[in-house]
Amino acid sequence: MKQGIIFGILSYLSWGLLPLYWRLFETMPAWEILSHRIVWSFVFVAVLVTVAKKWKQLKGVISSKKSKAAVLLCSIFISINWFLFIWAVNNGHVIETSLGYYMNPLISVVFAVMFLKERLGAGQWIAIGLAGAGVLIMAIQYGHIPWIAVFLAISFALYGLAKxxxxxxxxxxxxxxxxxxxxxxxxxxxxxxAQGTSTFSSLSGSSVILLLLSGAATALPLFWFAQAAKRLPLSMVGFIQYIAPTTSLLLAIFVFHEPFTEGQLISFSFIWGALILYSYVTFKKSKAAKQLQAAKVSM
Incomplete structure (x- = not known):
């Protein structure tokens, strides 16, 4: 349990601090940063696969058409998510990225209902309604829907579904x-x-090293998360995950000095209320299910 909590905190704190990392390359276009992130992530995981001697298993894990399609969709959705996040961070929209990742668990629930035919209780639907109200309030304040937050939440939820x-x-x-x-x-x-528009050569030596380490910065939190998920109940993992958007929100306000208006506070309050309600209802359902299972075993 202790190891699981440590792995969980490490993974979500790392994701929450990523805006600090990508701001180091704010002079680079988002497409260029994304391309480096993809390439160096592959190099990093390729080294890990070599060390773990898993290359022979690689082809076998996607033997069916369904798994091949799912992996292709995973690749597309996570690339879209990474690009949006990098662009948003380096264009002063860290608060919106935070909102997106607060919304993500609730969007994932909606997709679970739509595509996996899962059923929700009344309390969980009320939570989703509260989250929708929070987004609507921010849309009214902005004069448009907070597209960055919405697309970040949807792309990551679709990635999770495909995963x-x-x-x-x-x-x-x-x-x-x-x-x-x-x-x-x-x-x-x-x-x-070849076009002479690359900014890589203009980076300092330390920045080049940090960019090459983007593969490790991408992969390690995923492995820490996997270790946490193995050791902890899903309800606890769900609670710990809010470390990431909370860290990003605090960075946006106190480090990047993005304006946090009264309207945004109201909007976030609806989202926070939705998450608290959803977590409470889900925890109660999980506890009741365990008690029922225990009663059946004892009989």
Missing amino acids: KIANLDVLLGLTWETLIVSPIALLYLLFIQ
Whole structure:
């Protein structure tokens, strides 16, 4: 349990602190940063696969058409999510990224109902309604829907859905996800280098090293999360996950000095209320299910 909590905190704190990391490269276009992230992530996981001697298993894990389609979708959705996040961070929208990841668990629940035919109780539907009200309030304040937050939440929820369908080992899954898009990312980097528009060569030595480490910065939190998920109840993992958007929100307000208006506070309050209600109702359902199972076993 203690190890699981430590792994969980490490993973979500790392994700929450990522805006600090990507701000180091704010002079680079988002597409260029994304391409480097994809390429170096693949290099990093390829080293891990080599050390773990899992290359022979790689092809076998996607033997069916369903798993191949799911992995392809994983690759597309996570690439979209990474690009949106990098662009938002380096264009002063960290508060919206925080909102997106607060919304993500509730969007995932909606997708579970739509695609996996899961059933929700009244309290869980009320929580989703509260979250929708929070987004509507922010849309009214902005004069438009907070698209960055919405697309971040939807793209990551779709990634999670595809990931669940693929049902792959964490390391092998990430290897396939980065392998599929790495050739495109590498071709893009070579193209902008040939065009003379690449900014990589203008980086300082320390910045180059940090950019090369983006693979580790991407993969390690995923592995820590996987270790946490193995050791902890799902309800506890669900609670710990709010460390990430909370950390990003605090960074946005106190480090990046993004304005946090009264309207945004009201909107976030609806989202926070929704998450508290959903977590409470889900915990009660889980506890009741365990008690029922225990009663059946004792009989």
